[in-house]
Amino acid sequence: MIASSLPLERTERCTLTGRLKSRVLLIDDDEAYTFLCKRHLRADESFEYTVSSASTVNQALTICRNELFDCIVIDYRLPDRTGTEVINLLREQLEDAMPPTIVLTADGGEEAAIEAVRSGASDFLAKRNVTRESLCRVVRNAVEKGMLRQSLTCRVHELEAANDLLVKRNDEIQRFYHTVSHEVKTPLTAIQEFVSIVFDGLAGPVQDEQKTILNYALESCSQICSHFDDLLELSRFETGKMTVDMTPSSIHAVFDHCIVASTPAAIAKGISLKSDNPARMPLVMMQSNRIMQVISNLINNAIKFTDAGGAVTLECNVIEEGCRLRLCVRDTGCGIPAGDTSKVFERLFQVTQGSDQQDSGGMGLGLSIASEIVSLHGSTIELDSELGVGSAFSFTLACCPDEVPAAP
Numbered sequence: 001m002i003a004s005s006l007p008l009e010r011t012e013r014c015t016l017t018g019r020l021k022s023r024v025l026l027i028d029d030d031e032a033y034t035f036l037c038k039r040h041l042r043a044d045e046s047f048e049y050t051v052s053s054a055s056t057v058n059q060a061l062t063i064c065r066n067e068l069f070d071c072i073v074i075d076y077r078l079p080d081r082t083g084t085e086v087i088n089l090l091r092e093q094l095e096d097a098m099p100p101t102i103v104l105t106a107d108g109g110e111e112a113a114i115e116a117v118r119s120g121a122s123d124f125l126a127k128r129n130v131t132r133e134s135l136c137r138v139v140r141n142a143v144e145k146g147m148l149r150q151s152l153t154c155r156v157h158e159l160e161a162a163n164d165l166l167v168k169r170n171d172e173i174q175r176f177y178h179t180v181s182h183e184v185k186t187p188l189t190a191i192q193e194f195v196s197i198v199f200d201g202l203a204g205p206v207q208d209e210q211k212t213i214l215n216y217a218l219e220s221c222s223q224i225c226s227h228f229d230d231l232l233e234l235s236r237f238e239t240g241k242m243t244v245d246m247t248p249s250s251i252h253a254v255f256d257h258c259i260v261a262s263t264p265a266a267i268a269k270g271i272s273l274k275s276d277n278p279a280r281m282p283l284v285m286m287q288s289n290r291i292m293q294v295i296s297n298l299i300n301n302a303i304k305f306t307d308a309g310g311a312v313t314l315e316c317n318v319i320e321e322g323c324r325l326r327l328c329v330r331d332t333g334c335g336i337p338a339g340d341t342s343k344v345f346e347r348l349f350q351v352t353q354g355s356d357q358q359d360s361g362g363m364g365l366g367l368s369i370a371s372e373i374v375s376l377h378g379s380t381i382e383l384d385s386e387l388g389v390g391s392a393f394s395f396t397l398a399c400c401p402d403e404v405p406a407a408p
Contacts (some may be wrong), residue, residue, distance in 0.1 A: 001222035020046065022143050023068065027060045027086060028054040028075040028104070037073065040132040046140055057081045057089065064090060069099050070143045071122075076105035076112045082110075084119035089121070096153060102143035104130070123148075136237050170238070176233040181228045192221045230365040236346065237372045244290055244302075244376045248283040248400040251325060254292050255314055262299045270308035271298070277316035283400040286377060294370040294381075298393045301336070301366065314365070319396065321342035328394035335387040344383065345371040 018179050024041060027095035028034045034053045041049045050267040054060035054069070057080050060072075074083040074089065081089075083103045092097045100122035107113040122142040125134065148225070199205055199214040206214070236242040255275050266273035302312040310332040319326050336344060343349045350364040367381075374395045 019113065019205040020108045021048045021050070021204075022070040023050045023052070024139060025060065025063065025067075025069045025072045026051060027052070027055075027057075027072065027078065027083075029055045029079055030075070031055070037130070037135060037343060040130075040135045041139060043132055044136040044140065047143065049139075057086050060086065061089060063094060064094060068097055071100050071139050071144055073102045073104060073139065073357040074342060076103050076116070084121070087121060094286050100146040100149075101160075102138055102142055134378050174235045176237060177231050181232050185225060185228055187226060188221055192218060192225075195221070200254050224386075226363075230369060234365060234372075237369070240377065242372070244287040244373070246287055246377065248284050248402070249288045251277075251284055251286075251291075251316060251327070252280055254286075254288055254295060255316070257292055258295045258299055259314065260339070262303065265300065266301040266312065269304055269306075271306050272311040273303070273314075274311070275314045275316075277314070278318075280302060281316060281325065282318065282322070283398060283402075285395040286397050290373045291377070294395075295329065297329065297370045300332060302331035303330055306331045308391075315340075315394075318399070322399060324396040324398055326396045328392055330390065330392040332390040335385070335389050335391055336385040337387055341383050341385055345381065387391070 026034050027039055030039075031119055034055075038051045038053070041047075044188050047397065051068070052063060054063055057078060074086055076083040078086065083105075085103050087103075089100075102123045102125060103112065103116040103121045104125055104127050106127050113124050122145060123138045125138055186295075195217050197212055198206065198231070199211060199218065233242075255277070259273060259275055263273055274375060299312060299314065306312060312329065312331045315328040317326050318324070340349075347368045348364040349368075371381050377395075377397060379395045379397065380391055381395045383393055
């Protein structure tokens with residue numbers, strides 16, 4: 001096999017005549033007919049052919065081990081093999097370097113035509129119909145098709161190599177995430193513990209001013225840990241290792257947890273945080289802790305981008321005739337520019353215009369993670385925002401089948 005030892009590039013343009021230079025192999029045991037075909041091909045005005053010939057199969061195989069051709073013209077009836085059998089032998093030997101082939105036959109029988117097509121020949125021509133025009137036309141078409149296939153093959157190889165490189169780089173990034181997380185979070189956890197010991201006064205009395213500084217240190221450690229957790233979460237999504245275990249669950253428990261967890265931040269900023277939903281809601285199919293993660297992220301973002309005196313509301317209503325539950329986090333904050341609404345779920349994207357509060361930290365991963373989690377629940381997060389008025393992030397969850405009203 002020579003596919004890897006000979007170059008794929010064959011056809012080039014003659015600098016003197018401007019014609020494309022191509023190599024053609026004629027396989028025919030009739031020397032007079034071979035001579036006639038050579039004359040026809042050398043008269044072509046578009047291509048400048050270099051024509052080689054072989055009278056036996058073994059001779060043709062030997063030539064093809066050492067040279068590449070742009071087209072091979074084969075007589076269907078050879079002394080030792082049929083033309084289609086030769087095509088199959090050449091394909092096994094040349095692999096990707098196999099050029100287009102044309103089968104010639106003296107009788108032009110239907111059987112030969114069918115076998116030629118099955119063997120993958122580019123064209124079939126009865127010898128009685130061969131003229132300079134017809135032979136040049138079929139060879140020229142075959143060469144041009146071969147050039148296109150050659151170009152496509154090279155491009156596919158380039159894309160495959162690029163894809164392999166991307167896969168390798170992606171694997172390296174995933175390993176980097178895990179390595180950095182382990183190497184950094186382990187000493188970071190130790191730092192948190194030692195600072196907590198000092199903060200709690202277990203290592204001796206601590207003044208109020210010192211407690212304030214230590215509290216800043218603890219908050220910074222927690223923030224760094226959160227960032228690493230986000231990176232690891234994204235790496236699990238990218239590798240397909242993240243799944244959800246959906247069971248019938250109450251959305252009330254999720255809302256209560258999220259409201260309680262976010263209330264201190266809302267109070268500290270002077271923002272009203274409330275839940276506006278019916279007293280009774282159907283059970284929904286979800287993994288509760290993951291939906292808590294999504295809603296908490298949406299609430300915290302709403303608080304972050306809402307000024308004092310504003311409001312953040314958690315809404316819920318049944319839609320689609322009781323089949324789905326729509327959840328929405330609505331705020332009266334600064335809103336998102338129209339040009340950025342389609343980008344907010346992209347990884348590492350952060351809005352940079354508008355309120356000064358948009359510079360308040362974060363890596364721009366929260367909404368991307370939330371979107372991935374909602375997608376695993378069979379939904380998407382929708383955004384409705386108006387600059388200077390506020391934003392509403394919403395998604396739906398499937399109601400438990402036992403809770404869906406029966407069709408009338």
